[in-house]
Amino acid sequence: MFFNQTEELNNLLALMRVQNNYIYEVNKLIYSAVSDMTLATNHEFSGFVSHFSQFARYHYNSEGYSQAAQLVQSYHYILLERLLDSQVLAAAEQMEIAIGHLEMAVRETQIRLNPQVLLLNHGMLLMEETQLKIIETLEVLLKSSHPALQLQN
Structure with a gap:
């Protein structure tokens, strides 16, 4: 339903x-x-x-129309704000730390030549890029969906 x-x-x-x-x-x-x-x-x-x-x-x-439009805008802002919460930022930070450790491990020749580690390293870099784009997009959407906050800042 x-x-x-x-x-x-x-x-x-x-x-x-x-x-x-x-x-x-x-x-x-x-x-x-x-x-x-x-x-x-x-x-x-x-x-x-x-x-x-x-x-x-x-x-x-129309009062109903304008109120509905305002409610939708507020709903989208709240939804976006919740998507970009501290957990998302903490996850990105942990991913960055994990990648740093993987990069340190890859400095050893035996590990660097391991095909699984090469794929893992590539996959982690792609995940990091995607995570950053998600965060950047959410930040842009948050800024554009709540213009009153922009005026206050």
């Missing part, structure tokens, strides 16, 4: 994003179209522009 609700919520949010994109794109088209005097002086086109503007205003000013 929870999975279906989550999927439905994700679908709703996707539709909301699509709707916002449509409104934005239609507004761009309207702004460029009103420079054409044939359209600008057409009564029906003026009616379309007026009613579309009202639609967009009601759409964006």
Whole structure:
């Protein structure tokens, strides 16, 4: 049941994003179209522009819509914040220490030539790179998902 609700919520949010994109794109088209005097002086086109503007205003000013958008933004921020908790950072630190020990072990010729150690070393370097990218991406997402914090800093 929870999975279906989550999927439905994700679908709703996707539709909301699509709707916002449509409104934005239609507004761009309207702004460029009103420079054409044939359209600008057409009564029906003026009616379309007026009613579309009202639609967009009601759409964006809807208390439910704006609250839902704010809740989604807050939810995403909290989720991202939890993903980048002290455990993630501690795990990255332990991985770095483990790689340091492996690099020290690889300095010995017998160990360096061991095929499993070569694969292990390569795998650990790939894991470290991936972990760093995850942390960097989470940090960027956190900064961009909560602009109020940026203004305070």
